[in-house]
Amino acid sequence: MTELREYLDGPHKAARDVVRDGLASHASLLDAGLRLSRDEYRDEVLRTLKEIAAQGHPSRGFPKEYGGQGDLGGFIAGFETLAFGDLSLMVKAGVQFGLFAGAILHLGTERHHDRYLADALTGDLLGCFAMTETGHGSNVQSLETTATYDETTGEFVVHTPTASARKDYIGNAARHGRLAAVFAQLVVGGQTHGVHCLLVPIRSDAGEPLPGVTLSDCGPKLGLNGVDNGRIVFDQVRVPREALLDRYAQVDADGTYRSEIENPDRRFFTMLGTLVQGRVSVGGAAINASKVAMTIAIRYAAQRRQFGAPGSPEEALLLDYRMHQRRLLPLLARTYALHFAQAELVDNFARIFGADDGAPRDDSDGRGGGTGGTEHDRRALEAQAAGTKALGTWHATEAIQMCREACGGAGYLAENRLSALKADTDVFTTFEGDNTVLLQLVAKGLLTDYRRSFGELDPLGTARFVAAQAVEIAVEKTALRGLVERLRDVVPNRSDSADPDAGLRDDDYHAGLLRFREQHMLAGVARRLKAGIDAGDEAFEVFNRCQDHVIAAGRAHVERVVLEAFQHAVQAAPEGETRDRLKELYDLHALATIENDRAWFLEHGRLSGPRSKAITALVNELCGRIRGYATDLVDAFGVPGAAVDVPMVVRSQHE
């Protein structure tokens, strides 16, 4: 299956292989969390972080003028591949190179780049991305920390005014960080200009908290204990005017605030647009973590025997049981689907963000500030990143859980690694944007159809925003109203056919069903919003009443995008066994996706009862066929042996 593996690795094979090779050299980190105290583990993660920095992983993603290779796609692919190893290392790398160095690159200007980037990329300057506050997780626009300009000294005074304004959950804050990119309400001349980012030193070279800075440790977590998450409280901490990352807004010495982006909301969302990289990265990491778990569970199931046919001298292999196939193989198919969706996302990301030359940009040309690509491209990318992150991380939670259960008690032992995968990935559904918030962002983007959207789209997808826009959306989107009826005619529905199996493996049929669902749900949401507003109800209430509907619509959209990515990947695959197997796996994914929500299709007249049952029967049949080469499919992920040669698998091989 070399061909399949190469096809999966795609254009960034080299970047992936560098990280794979690196995993061998720091394989001992895989059980460091079990061997070491928490602080020792954190230090070991840091040591390894510097190793991978020396091997060139992070610099790959940075512009050439700062010693990098300007290869954003390869950088993300390499980062994803870190998820084959210890996940604390992956997250710490994300904090240091993605968030901290990324904030300096994208929000700062040349003087910040020159002063900090090189050291940030080697890990010599360790930093924090201090956005989240105790009282404000998803709702970044409500942050309370202040940065008040004092024109008498030319300094900003950074301050934590309330308990809920404490910076919380900040990676690198508890132990290693020296400099923090702090998000705060910028106050100049008594006027608040919204959230901006400043660089604030928090620790001395010797590691002591600096005056006015109180640092504490979030303490042990369910997982990721190799990352030193901490809390930061500022008591009137003074930093020079140059500490402001001033790409999008500047404060003159005399206290004049200037920004090329006049609309404060638009400015805020432009600055936050840089968060998209974190979402692309976490989604990819989650998908790769699920590959590790699937590899372990499927190899185990292909070796482990339990019970079996009466009179047979040997017990049966777990993977030969219908129920075991049912539990694992649709998840394996979905892992492939998400892999291809993620690959499309990374391509788009590299194309659009890779064009960013790091220079200040006027947005008067309609392209907006911050990165390359048109405004439309960037909003579409943000939605795609949000959706893939949500589905990829929920998938990881579900798939790893199922793998643990499918391996029984052995799956619960730390030595078999599923426990660490489970514990470490669990928070992926929450960080870099809570999944339910992200799916609302996706749906909202679809409702506003990307047009007229600049300045209205907040990357964190707040309910507040949607509610405020509900009237406008509902009124202007009445075009959607006729959509359902039109779709009813064009979507193929062969359930009237005499043969309920007819066309069940037809790509267009699958895509048609998922498109119908997506459009129908969006139209329904738009109608409900409009009806509520027309009735004079309060906008927040109107939105809240259909929040579950909004989220379902967002999910339906992403599932369709993922399905189509898998279709494209099958079409582009090398002819022969590779394409044939991918097509069979695609069919399993498509039909299992429809089966999961068959209630909706039945309710909406898109499936008949017999056809719905035929889909279930075909899912079972496909599971039975794919079982024959399931181990080849996990081999093709190319997870390094150190990560998957766990005792229960190695032992089974020898029994």
Add this chain to the structure above:
Amino acid sequence: MTELREYLDGPHKAARDVVRDGLASHASLLDAGLRLSRDEYRDEVLRTLKEIAAQGHPSRGFPKEYGGQGDLGGFIAGFETLAFGDLSLMVKAGVQFGLFAGAILHLGTERHHDRYLADALTGDLLGCFAMTETGHGSNVQSLETTATYDETTGEFVVHTPTASARKDYIGNAARHGRLAAVFAQLVVGGQTHGVHCLLVPIRSDAGEPLPGVTLSDCGPKLGLNGVDNGRIVFDQVRVPREALLDRYAQVDADGTYRSEIENPDRRFFTMLGTLVQGRVSVGGAAINASKVAMTIAIRYAAQRRQFGAPGSPEEALLLDYRMHQRRLLPLLARTYALHFAQAELVDNFARIFGADDGAPRDDSDGRGGGTGGTEHDRRALEAQAAGTKALGTWHATEAIQMCREACGGAGYLAENRLSALKADTDVFTTFEGDNTVLLQLVAKGLLTDYRRSFGELDPLGTARFVAAQAVEIAVEKTALRGLVERLRDVVPNRSDSADPDAGLRDDDYHAGLLRFREQHMLAGVARRLKAGIDAGDEAFEVFNRCQDHVIAAGRAHVERVVLEAFQHAVQAAPEGETRDRLKELYDLHALATIENDRAWFLEHGRLSGPRSKAITALVNELCGRIRGYATDLVDAFGVPGAAVDVPMVVRSQHE
């Protein structure tokens, strides 16, 4: 809500309150797993175990003649309540008092009771229940460890013949256990008599492994690290003849094997019947662990604000969001449903097993050996215990996961306890019988309808057994074939009514739907088994083809039993607010259960599309109403403050 809390506590309030009070005295154990090294944590758990033993918890469940109170129901209720605290303590108590002391009580005779029980109940004699082997988890009948009688010395020789015969995952084995109840193939005079249990010393008083005994540590686990799970290998270890727990089978000095139960399968299953207590206990513990998580998550959601209405000075409470209600409140309703189902189970268990006087019993009266109650009662109880354990433990996994996600990043911090709840309970779906195996046991019991079943029912529900019986089942159960058609006429289905909401809150309607589904699935399985056998296919293959169907049928049965238990509880509740609220919560549970599987009801013509959507709308509406008193509902669980007053909740209260 004192009335509701007392109603939930039921007849075993006193036993529950003793354990609740005890939790206060060992509250420091709650973070011991975070503060201490693994070995220190284990020792701290042991110290607390002895404390609760001194407080009288375990002896409550043992016969009066051994210093106990003979109150099995109270014993289980107390054990369940231990799940409000540190779960390692709960599991270690289960190993020591339930499994180890239980094996001595139920499988041994007076000399074993006199010699060991008192010390086992104080914790002075720490023991293991050494059943599972590396190669044999669920399939106990295939255990490989041997106990060979040597008539020249009057000893049994206990031996581990292969690597897969190693005793594995044994609680108390890694550090504290002195004596092990070892399950082994009994060989007398060259003849194998199947699995029996013997007491084998494994450690000296000083804690050193005894000659011939090799002990090792399973090492760190995802959770439950306060339990010292270990592995045991025996190299020709000799124990006296009296070491055999000989209630059901005896070996004379001259090597004559005798048993009052002639059929070896029947003997085996009678011995394993004592496992039912473990299943009852674990199911109850899982349900109580989910109460802790629900209490934390709902109190947090009722205090934590994020986003909100535009222009509003305050952000909105999480619990006011539709999606948040949707995620948490149906799970809260199901927690109540399972609580009442578990209470019914414990009643039955205490009634049937409480009648066991510990004396040997001939089964020629058709009542079978082992415990009180008729054979039919005991088989029904085993199925009820298996089903409740499966659904209760899966519920815990799902509910605690949802609570973690609903609390965002704060839910991931160890200080807020959801992480420990998640990690510790995760293996509950596996131990004391893998859930998928247990649901097969349930379905098989239903297929054979409890008649003609003695000697055919294995408590571990092996596929091997079912396959062997498939012909007989299929042929003799043709009576089921007509059932579906008859049910189609009697189950109310008001979906033809003009009003799709009509009768949606009618108890009989809910029960009718779930009964229809159960019977339809069972009949379908029976038909498929018969068709396969008639076609001449191999029995194992025939069974395996419909394994997912079998498991779905088992689940459908248990869901119906749980639903009806909730109905009974509403009917018996004090009139007024308590009953009214319980009825509303019951309706939410019933409708959410139907909604979860509405695809099936749609496929089988029991719901129309409009009615299915009406159910979803009503679930939403009920969530909105119950939100008003959701915190009262969790208060009524009576989880001690130490277990739920976590920083994120206490902090929110003060903000």
